[in-house]
Structures are given as C-alpha cells and as structure tokens.
Amino acid sequence: MKEVLELLIALQEIDSTIVSRKLQIDDIPKEINKHTAPLQKAEKDFRKQQEKLNEMEKKKRQKELEVKEIEDRIEKLKERTKDIKTNKEYHAHLKEIEKTEKEKYLLEDDVLYLMEEIEEAKKTLKEAEKKIEDEKKRLEEIKKELDKKKQQAEEELQELKKKRLVLVEKIPPDIYDSYMETLEKTNGLAVVEAKDEVCLGCYMSIPPQLYVEIKTEDRLHQCPQCGRYLYRK
Ligand SMILES: [Zn+2]
Numbered sequence: 002m003k004e005v006l007e008l009l010i011a012l013q014e015i016d017s018t019i020v021s022r023k024l025q026i027d028d029i030p031k032e033i034n035k036h037t038a039p040l041q042k043a044e045k046d047f048r049k050q051q052e053k054l055n056e057m058e059k060k061k062r063q064k065e066l067e068v069k070e071i072e073d074r075i076e077k078l079k080e081r082t083k084d085i086k087t088n089k090e091y092h093a094h095l096k097e098i099e100k101t102e103k104e105k106y107l108l109e110d111d112v113l114y115l116m117e118e119i120e121e122a123k124k125t126l127k128e129a130e131k132k133i134e135d136e137k138k139r140l141e142e143i144k145k146e147l148d149k150k151k152q153q154a155e156e157e158l159q160e161l162k163k164k165r166l167v168l169v170e171k172i173p174p175d176i177y178d179s180y181m182e183t184l185e186k187t188n189g190l191a192v193v194e195a196k197d198e199v200c201l202g203c204y205m206s207i208p209p210q211l212y213v214e215i216k217t218e219d220r221l222h223q224c225p226q227c228g229r230y231l232y233r234k
Contacts, residue, residue, distance in 0.1 A: 002219045008172050013192035015165050022154045029147050036143045040136040047129040054122045061115040071105045195231040203227035
C-alpha cells in the first residue's frame with residue numbers, strides 16, 4: 002500500500018502541474034490583450050492628428066479661394082478705373098482698391114500662417130505614425146515570446162499526459178476511480194500531507210489516533226472531513 006500511496010502522491014503532482022499549465026495557456030490571450038493598450042492609444046492619437054491636419058488643409062483651401070475672389074475683385078476694380086470721369090470719384094476708387102488690397106494681404110498672411118501650421122502638423126503626424134510602428138513591433142515581440150511560452154507549455158503538457166498514463170497503469174482501478182472522484186469533489190487536490198494533526202487540504206484537525214495510523218499502518222487513509230488521501234512526510 003505504501004507503494005500505491007507513493008503513486009497517488011506522484012499522480013497528484015502531475016495533475017496539479019497539468020492544471021497549472023492549462024491555466025497558463027488559457028491566460029495567454031488575456032496577457033496579449035493587456036499589452037495592446039499602448040498600440041490602441043497610438044492609433045487613436047494618429048487619427049486625431051490626421052483629423053486636425055485635414056481641418057487645417059480645408060481651412061487653407063477656403064482662404065486661398067477667398068484670396069482668389071479678392072484678386073478678381075481687385076482686377077475688376079482696376080478695369081473700371083478708365084471709365085471714371087471725375088477726380089473725386091477717382092480718389093474714392095483708388096481708396097477702394099487700396100482697401101481691398103489690404104484685405105488681400107491679410108488673407109495671404111492667414112494662408113502663410115496656415116501653411117506653417119500644416120507643416121508642423123505633418124511632422125507631428127509622422128511622429129504619430131512612427132509611434133504606431135514602434136508599438137506594433139513591440140507587440141509582435143511580446144506575441145512571439147508568449148507563443149513560445151505557449152508552445153513550451155503544450156509540449157510539457159503532452160509529456161505530463163504520457164507520464165500520467167504510465168502511472169495510472171500501476172494504480173489499482175478501484176483506487177484510481179476513488180482518486181478521480183475525490184479530485185473532482187476537492188477542486189483538484191485529492192492527496193495532501195497531514196502535518197501537526199491537521200489535514201493540509203481542508204485545514205481541519207485529524208483525530209490523534211488516525212494521525213498516528215497514517216504513519217504506522219500500511220493502508221490508505223482519508224481525511225474524515227474532506228475525504229482527501231493523507232500522507233505523512
Ligand atoms: Zn481534510
């Protein structure tokens with residue numbers, strides 16, 4: 002029986018490791034998700050910057066159109082000059098041209114200012130684009146690393162399952178069935194140490210006599226509270 006208990010202890014260790022590897026594998030998508038936030042932010046910043054630039058370019062086109070209109074107006078005003086008969090009218094007309102030209106200069110200034118702004122915005126947009134590339138690269142690295150981990154865990158899992166099969170062959174079927182039943186009932190922990198008269202599965206006290214018998218009797222013992230198989234080191 003001591004031998005069977007040794008096998009159960011080994012089986013429990015394998016089963017616990019299998020559960021932990023499976024959890025590791027299941028956690029990988031969550032792990033990847035955690036690392037995508039900076040990329041999402043970079044993409045959002047890029048879109049915002051792109052919108053800003055589009056807005057500025059639209060404004061610039063409008064201003065350029067206004068410049069064009071005002072140039073036409075000036076052109077027409079100048080053409081009309083030759084039709085003017087009186088001196089007074091002539092001076093008023095010149096003033097009108099002058100005023101319109103001033104308006105045009107102001108508009109041209111606006112266009113120049115916008116052009117500078119657009120240059121700056123383009124630079125910022127390029128930086129935002131680079132940031133996206135950097136974040137993508139970083140995320141790829143992380144994914145590669147995690148994929149490697151996943152593959153390792155899967156390989157380990159295959160090995161553990163093989164080892165498990167070998168072990169199970171050596172355990173009497175009725176004891177194996179009971180172990181599996183206990184494993185299910187106890188959330189994956191069917192074999193535990195008894196220490197200082199306490200079951201390390203449910204942390205309840207073990208009757209002193211049973212505690213002694215675990216050590217002295219050559220048979221399997223189960224915790225009276227939780228049903229787990231007990232062993233003493
Ligand atoms: Zn117990």
